[in-house]
Amino acid sequence: MSKFPIMFSMRHFLVVSLALNASLILRIVYDNEDDPSKYMGLKKTTTSEYDAKSRREVPIIHHLRLSASTLANSTCSDHPEDRDRIVNLDQGDPKMYEKYWRKMGDKTTITIPGWQSISYFSDITNICWFLEPEFAKEVVRLHNVVGNAVTEGRYIVVGTGSSQLILATFYALSPPDAAEPINVLSASPYYSSYPSMTDFQKSGLYKWGGDAKSFDKDGPYIELVTSPNNPDGYTRQPVVNRSGGILIHDLAYYWPHYTPISTTSDHDITLFTVSKSTGHAGMRIGWALVKDKEVAKRMTKFIELNTIGVSKDSQLRAAKILKLVSDSTEQENSQELSFFKYSYEIMEQRWKQLRASVEANGLFTLPNFPPEFCTFFNKETENLPAFAWMKCEKDIEDCQSFLGEHKILSRGGKHFGVSQRYVRVSMLDTDENFNLFIDRLSAMQI
Amino acid sequence: MSKFPIMFSMRHFLVVSLALNASLILRIVYDNEDDPSKYMGLKKTTTSEYDAKSRREVPIIHHLRLSASTLANSTCSDHPEDRDRIVNLDQGDPKMYEKYWRKMGDKTTITIPGWQSISYFSDITNICWFLEPEFAKEVVRLHNVVGNAVTEGRYIVVGTGSSQLILATFYALSPPDAAEPINVLSASPYYSSYPSMTDFQKSGLYKWGGDAKSFDKDGPYIELVTSPNNPDGYTRQPVVNRSGGILIHDLAYYWPHYTPISTTSDHDITLFTVSKSTGHAGMRIGWALVKDKEVAKRMTKFIELNTIGVSKDSQLRAAKILKLVSDSTEQENSQELSFFKYSYEIMEQRWKQLRASVEANGLFTLPNFPPEFCTFFNKETENLPAFAWMKCEKDIEDCQSFLGEHKILSRGGKHFGVSQRYVRVSMLDTDENFNLFIDRLSAMQI
Incomplete structure (x- = not known):
């Protein structure tokens, strides 16, 4: 049961509206990639089938038993059924990257004949004899x-x-x-x-x-x-x-x-x-x-x-x-899509969306990092962590439970040795799940 | 240094000759498979390159430091250089099976695209959530x-x-x-x-x-x-x-x-x-x-x-x-070569060769197993263990060292909680190594 009854006021509507606008604008500006859902129909038994399903019997799941009907609701984020869908951002499951690897087509496809991997040994001259x-x-x-x-x-x-x-x-x-x-x-x-x-x-x-x-x-x-x-x-x-x-x-x-x-x-x-x-x-x-x-x-x-x-x-x-x-x-200047450049841009976009939502609703704070010179990109770049480390403000003392009531699974501060005011949220999930998270964050109020 | 000086006598020559003949006859009768060495040229970095090399820094290697020149001598068993080659039958490295899987050609070749294996999860409805x-x-x-x-x-x-x-x-x-x-x-x-x-x-x-x-x-x-x-x-x-x-x-x-x-x-x-x-x-x-x-x-x-x-x-x-x-x-009656039938025949052949050699030289004993009815083959079959558990007879008290002096690496009884009169020898190595082992066994004397 929610400890935070929803009370509507003009101020609340304004906060929600601003956050949704910010999220929408950022999505239009940055979301110039193919719709990943178009790939969904191609897959048979890939792990992305489980994108939207939250997990039982998985690492360090501490809360929320899920019904079969909830698990079945695995649709895209604009679908009305998404209202009830649980978004699992507890683990750092890096499903975001599937899109890049699909774009690469056959370039990283591997073919292994049945007679390979017979021996225990890879290189007996190496200390690590099983290292290929x-x-x-x-x-x-x-x-x-x-x-x-x-x-x-x-x-x-x-x-x-x-x-x-x-x-x-x-x-x-x-x-x-x-x-x-x-x-x-x-x-x-x-x-x-x-x-x-x-x-x-x-x-x-x-x-x-x-x-x-x-x-x-x-x-x-x-x-x-x-x-x-x-x-x-x-x-x-x-x-x-x-x-x-x-x-x-x-x-x-x-x-x-x-x-x-x-x-x-x-x-x-x-x-x-x-x-x-x-x-x-x-x-x-x-x-x-x-x-x-x-x-x-x-x-x-x-x-x-x-x-x-x-x-x-x-x-x-x-x-x-x-x-x-x-x-x-x-081969960055050729037709190849640089993995790091591509991934950096997605992370940059996601962090902008997240910061805009958090700023708009005033319920959370996030770490701030000054830009630094990156020798790889040869310019100043942002710190764009794989997890958002969010602190609940106001009178929200158990941040994991608060997000849980909005059907967002996260990992609470006590597991990291600190206060329950903190939660860790994965930034590496699918676009659908990330967008749903941002939508809910933007609509959140106490 | 050898504790068992080689002393030639007519009796010794007779034992060696009988054992070699037994080995040769069995090999002619049973060795009707393709020569696996013909595949060697096809491989680049497969593990079979290490077939003949004995190992350093590997599981439970207790003895014999090997020189680079010895490691380099990786030739077929009829080659004169095989005299000095160390045959490592210490581990149960199942390289014997490579031949069958090569015969299967592309039937078990797998193609994995780059976008697979992204998520940690395989089946969240299963207790073992990482089970495919x-x-x-x-x-x-x-x-x-x-x-x-x-x-x-x-x-x-x-x-x-x-x-x-x-x-x-x-x-x-x-x-x-x-x-x-x-x-x-x-x-x-x-x-x-x-x-x-x-x-x-x-x-x-x-x-x-x-x-x-x-x-x-x-x-x-x-x-x-x-x-x-x-x-x-x-x-x-x-x-x-x-x-x-x-x-x-x-x-x-x-x-x-x-x-x-x-x-x-x-x-x-x-x-x-x-x-x-x-x-x-x-x-x-x-x-x-x-x-x-x-x-x-x-x-x-x-x-x-x-x-x-x-x-x-x-x-x-x-x-x-x-x-x-x-x-x-x-599909045993079709053109498919039954894995179990094929593997049984190789094991049967190897055990016959081994028993003939051991019987001829009189230095070892082996476990004896009565044939039993096998519900799978629907007939009486032999017990054909993956390891030969050999006991040294006469005054050979350290069987592992004795084999080591004949450049055969095995695992001594103390590692299995029993006397050093016993050794375990892998029966699953390549044909070349197994044949070299049988040749040396047949020529052994004290």
């Missing part, structure tokens, strides 16, 4: 093209998504014979899965140590530095300034469509994933750039004991996808 | 075709290989708030990875409890029942007969080309993998048939926290591969 050489080559090339990470003198370790790599780093960095598990820290608001990922096995090697900002113990620790940060999008540096610390840099979002590339990152351990860079979350492919040979060996050992390697099929596909991203960047 | 419906369908169909497992009333959980599923079952079955971790047991000789897989994270939920045959503690426990057993190939039943036990049936090898299908398995939790059933180890796809809904949910939760799902690309490929296996069985 072609994938490794394209990882190095892409970082060189983008300039977001040093690859020279690094070992590449491939993982089943960056989740597996995070666990592999914990294993690799934990002193094997320590009396106590090493503390794993991250500054709040931190990625909501860090605590459960760290603790679900009740490992004697490592344990979740909480907010890095309040860590005051002696001894070794691991600090996860997520930059740009999930959920709030800010550029980050380590916050614990004590001896015995080991840093893991989770740079999943350090790509030019999300944030200005200001420096070429040069850390001991850096993690990336295709889920956020190219949008292929279903591939489950991530990679680590690792300076220390022994750490790379132990990470490889973890993945060997955990899953005996990483899908070769997905590595080969990822190689082809990364190759096109590099090609589309280097 | 097409893969689930083919798993059920294959079990129905083969008759090796009941699928009705089971939840399917897909994993990144069965290793991940084993860990997922430990997590799902461990009492979450127990004071002590639950004991995980398996009867020796047990799969050599079970102890390290169980203990590498130092979990507070579960721990390796050793040989199930000597377990005498009270309280709950998990028993891994591997049948047919890795390493020795015997059909197994649980051995701990106490209250509080939970069983996991690892039936990776319960397929008609390895063992007679005598009953349709009907357990609480049963694990399978494509690595051993179809030979696609590089896909990293396994599946569990789970009776209890809550266990299936917790296993899904484990995989969510561990890797946020399983490669969609490999699931789709696996679906296509399993489909052909079912098709080739059901």
